Structures are given as C-alpha cells and as structure tokens.
Amino acid sequence: MREVKVVSNAATHKRGFGAVLWDYLTTVDHKKVAHLYLFGGGFFFLVGGLEAMLIRIQLVKPNSEFLSNGLYNEVLTMHGTTMIFLAAMPLIFALMNAIIPLQIGARDVAFPFINSLGFWLFLFGGLILNCSWFLGGAPDAGWTSYAPLSTTSPGHGVDFYVIGLQIAGAGTLIGGINFLVTIVNMRAPGMTYMRMPLFTWASFITSILILFAFPALTVGLFLLMFDRMFDSAFFDVSLGGNAVIWEHIFWIFGHPEVYILILPLFGLFSDLFSTFSKKRLFGYTAMVFATMLIAFLGFMVWAHHMFTVGLGPVANSIFAIATMAIAVPTGIKIFNWLATMWGGQITINSAMLWALGFIPTFTLGGMTGVMVASVVADYQYHDSYFVVAHFHYVIVGGTIFGIFAGLHYWWPKMFGKILHEGMGKLTFWTFLIGFHLTFFIQHFLGLMGMPRRYSTFAPNQGLDLGNLISTIGAFFMAFGVIVFVINVFYTAAKGEKAPDDPWDGRTLEWATASPPAHYNFKQVPLVRGLDPLWIEKTEGKGKMTPSEPLGEIHMPNPSILPFMMSFGLFVAGFGFIYQVDNKAWLAVVVIGMGITFGSMLIRSLKDDLGYHITKEELEREAD
C-alpha cells in the first residue's frame, strides 16, 4: 500500500515537454496548482482585456459601427463575466495557493486532490464559456444575466454562461473550503490566530464568504438552467414566475463576491506596507476585526443593487444605511495603512508602487460607493456610466492593483526569479495613468446621462470628448499589461536569481527557499509571535527555530483524476446545452457524467495514501 519514491532534484536533470505537461496535469502540489491558476487566470485576463479594448474602440466616437449591436452585447457580457470569474478569482486563488501554506508554516493544503480538482473545474468552466464564441454566439444578457432578458435570449449564448459558471463555481467553492480547513487545522506550532499574517487572515475570511455566497449562485444558475433548458417557469410571469427572484439570488451571491475579490488584496497590502516600511502593521487587531466586519456587512447589503426595483422605502433605507456602514471599517483600514508607513523606512519598488497607487484610487472608488448607496441619488446614477466608473475604481483599483502588487512581491517566491524593476515601473505608471484617464471621466459621462450597456451614443450631447479620452486611457492600460507580459518572459529567460528573502521579509514564507521545496519546510518552524521571521532576525538568529526533529514527511501522490472529473463535466455540459435542439445529445450528457462519476468511483474505491520522504533523503538535500 505504501509507496516510497525517490525524490529527484528537479534542477539536476532536464525533462521533456511531455513529462512537464503530465506533471502539471496530475500535480497536487499547491505551489504548482498556483502556477496553473496564474497562467489560466492570466490567459483569461488577456482575453477579458481584449474584450475591453473592443468596447472602448466601439465607443471612441458617436454612432460608431465597429461592432454590431448584437456583437457589442456579447463582448460586453463576456468582458464582465471573464474578468470576474475567469481572471480576478483565479489570480487571487493563485496567490492564495502559493502563499497561504507557507505563511502558516504548513507543508501542504488540507486536501491537495481537491485543490487540483478546483483548478480543473475552473479551467474547463472557462473553456466552455469561451467555446460559445465559436459555436454560434456568446452570452449577451450582461454578466448579471437578469431574467427575463436571459431566459428569452435566443441561441445558446446564455446556456454557455449557465453551464460554464456552474462548473467554474463548483471549483471555487471547494477551493474555499480547502483554504478554510488548511488554516484551521494546519498552522505551525505557535501560529495562533492572532499571529497570522493579514493576507492569510483576509483569505480565511474571504473563504467563509465563498462558502456562503457560491451556493446561492449555484441555485440561481440551476433555476436559470431549468427555465432555459427544461421549460420550468421560475421567471416566466405567464405561469406565475417572478423575475425579481433572480435578482435577489444573484446579488445574494454577487455582492459578497465583490468582497471576495477585494478582501484578500486588503490583506496582501497590509503585509506589503509592513514589509516595505520595516514596521509592524499598525493596528493589527483592528485590521482583523475590520476585515470581519466588512465581510459581515458585505453579506447584508445585496439589495442595494435593486433600489430602483421598487422594494419600498423601508427596505431601501435599511440597505442604504448598511451599505454606508461599510465605509467605516474600510476607513479604519486606510488609516492603518497610512499609519504603518508613517515614520517607517519606506522602500519604493514596483510592488510598493502598486500598493501606493491603490490607496487614493480605492478611496475614490469607496467614496463614489457611498454616493451610490444613497437611495435618492441612486435613481440618478443607476445604470449610468457613473456606476461603471465606480465599480472599476474598486475592482481594478483594488483587485487588479493588488494582484499586480502581489505578483511583483511574491514572484521570487513562486518562481525563484525577480521581475525586472524597470519594466515593472513602466507597467505601473502607464497602467495607473491609463486607468484614471479611462475611468475618472466616466463619472462625468454618467452624470451627463450616458447609460451603461449601450452599444453607442449620439453625437453633440457632450459625450464625444469624454469617450475619446476614455478610449485613449484604455490603450495606455493595454500597453502596461503588454509590458508586464514581456517582463514575465524576459524574467523567465534572463531574470536574476532571487535569494530566499529578497525583501528582508517578516513573515514565514520568506523563511523557505525560493522557490520552496515541494514539502515546503524540512522541519515545521516554531512561531513565537507576529511577524515570526522578523522576530528571529531582530534577535540575531536570522532563521526559524524548528518545532520538531527531522523526520519523514508524508506527501500526497499526483493524480490525473481531477482532470478527468472536470473533463467529464465539460463534455456533459455540451450535452446539456444541445439536448434542447435534439434529444440525441442526451447521450453526450450520459458519456460526460459517466466519465465524471467513473473517476469519482475510482477515487472512492482505490486508496491513495501518498508516500513518505525519508529522513535520509531529507538529510541528503542541501540546506
């Protein structure tokens, strides 16, 4: 039953492309799963960016005919869906996978197999969604897919949306549970909850949000799927259905989702400000509780997306006040970050630049958030470009800035090389300037009456110049992203080798090699306080004291089953979509589900106990 493998040192021999591919298809190592999430999410980020550029080119001048109205709806829908579900979420999961186990001194995540399954579900869900482009048209009902627009949308576009998000959403849910269990059960000795780095704390709270938000999306997508594919009547008013149910369920998921997108990055910025200011984070405890409070309130405010539905003044007032209340804990965070830098020895590099750019940008987005939360004023802002400007300020200004900051900060830990500083700064400045050019002016376009989601605008209404400026800004952003991609390839080919602790870090991930060995820590470290590595440095030791004697390490076996399970759902998805046209497609459903359930059965009936790295092998490896 027990299999002992000789641990090969990957650097000593080159392997063929096939072997590397197979390695990634079967890997259950959280650091490699992080690479997969990074490249999967990065790819979709470029796709979503391309869609954004198409939108901005269409809107560069009035009465433009660059995109047809129908195609514009598809591009707009896919831009939103792709960026939220297939770019931002996976990129955040990439950072979480790469760093959380290291920050808490764990050798692995709690469920390595499920971790890999989560990635493949996301990837195949994303592929289904994007297959729609080549199979008769993409979804066109907006990323929110409001019924009855979505239930009456012709063709199969919305079906791809439903199936693709259902599969990808399942991957996110199990990923969230995995992080929760990892953080609860697998912290190193001495790593109490109130000694966890803020990134881990924020990811923990985010995972709770994922756990309670994503099942709501699952239900919403099922209802939509049943209405579209199996003629149920949830949103069909002629049979007693009610379209507002979709809005409620979608936003019960959708509002926590925007906090899922921002909270991990809040945590990351906290770590980053502390590291690059050479100071302990100001107000650590307040930061933790502010994060919890934001998460809690984030769940309570979904109906602020529905002020104009007609829920009545009482409901609107409650949701308005709850929404504005979120500004308080968020303000606490902003001031704590400033206070962390106050009097610190600040290093400014490309990672820190993103963090510094984030503060004013996100604050602007937060302030327009309070404006939109005011019900009476929202009747003016609603469905105008003001809202577009607001949510891009928070999601790009928070999440995307955070992901860039995190990538520059942790690239050495993830890949063993430091990203090129010059190109990093060029990316930052072009992106920052481009971002504000693009979106700042959209506040005013919205106030002047330009509606969201429309494929064009009329000339001589005062909207021409603003849209032109906005499009020029978008090209700056695209340029910045291209420079970043070049930076990645350049660094892979010629980048300087990173030391284990390039930033003089404070937290445990910097106590490992860059990149870490596949078992992370030879001996699990003993944690003696907040910023454990910094404590050892200031006391002159410079490295962590082990909490256990050198002993054998239990490791999970790689497996192709996560890939197969997700692939089965991918196949079955096409069956579900096309059985509406021809019942023969139900055979494809059966085949696909057969692959998935067959893989699950193999997983259940065959014990996979992993293997052990022996003490002798560990001793042989250099420190």
Added chain:
Amino acid sequence: MSHDHSLNPETMPNEPEKATLEGKNKFIGFWFFLGGETVLFACLFGTYLALRNSTAGGPAANELFGLGLVFIMTILLLTSSLTSVYAIYHMKNNDFGKMRLWFIITILLGFAFLGCEIYEFTHYIHEYGFTFTSSAFGSAFYTLVGFHGGHVLFGLCWMIALIIRNGKRGLNLYNAPKFYVVSLYWHFIDVVWVFIFTVVYLMGKVV
C-alpha cells in the same frame, strides 16, 4: 504513520474519526461543506416560499398533498437517521460487523423513502397533471423536493460504496472518518426534510 492496520479495542482511540490529521481535516471540512449546503437549501426554500401560491390556474398545494404518505416518508427518514447513529455508536465501540449492519438498515430505509417519493411524484403527474413545467409552483416544488431526493440518492450511493470498499478489512483510522462523515451528511439530509415537511407539506395544507 500507516493507518491501514485494523483497529482492535485496545488501540481504538476515543474519537477514531478525529485521531489523524486527515481525519480532522475531513471532519471540519465536511462541517464547512454543510454550511454551504445550508445556503443552497435556504435559497431553494426562499424561491419556493415566493412561488408557492403561483399555480397559474393549475392544482394547488392543498389539493395535491396527502399527509398520510408524507407522514410515512418522514418516519422512514427520521428512523434512518437514528439507525445511522447506532452505526456510529458501534464504530466507536470498534464493532465493525454491527456498524455495517446498521448502515445497511439505514440504506434500506433510505431506499424506502426514495420509493415513496417516486410514487408521490408519479401520482401527482398522472392524477393531477401536475408537472415541473405546469406552473411556477410546480417548478419550485419539484426543484426543492427533488434536490432533497437527489441528496438522498447521493448519500445512499456513498454509503454503499463505503460498505463495499471496506467490507473485508474492518475499521481503521483511514476509513473511520469516512463513515463518520457520511453519517453527518445523512443527518443533514434529515434536517432538511424536517423543514420540507413543515414548509412544503404542512404549510401547503393550510390555505
């Protein structure tokens, strides 16, 4: 480190389901999962409550539901929860044979429940023409109760797979958490049924 050895009463820890890190992870991970499932069912209940009077001229809840059958179904399922408690009781006493016996009884009760549900659905369809597509109420009813039935079926398959896989090797610290977790799942299904019994059937009879 190996947990493949069968346990005997001397080596049996008090809580075999939480004796290893893997077991602890499964235990707490499953509780989290059930937290997510709660939201799933809460949304389905919310949808049902919003649509339960939207019959579009078709049959309404109080014409359809027969509390006699629902009562039998409730007894079957609640009893199956009790028998799964016995199974776990014997697991903790390291009596594999009795644990298996009580799980098999649980499975039989579960199938009896499912049989009643299938009968109930076909009855509504043939006697009243009340289907998934006849009204928003129909869609909401079959979706909520059907999701629960799907969970029952999944739980039954899961228990059967565990019984077959571990038939010959007895209890150990590798499979004890699995048995424990499936019983947790089974209790959860039961709790959901109590809500369905109340919100769908009892409230459905009150006009």
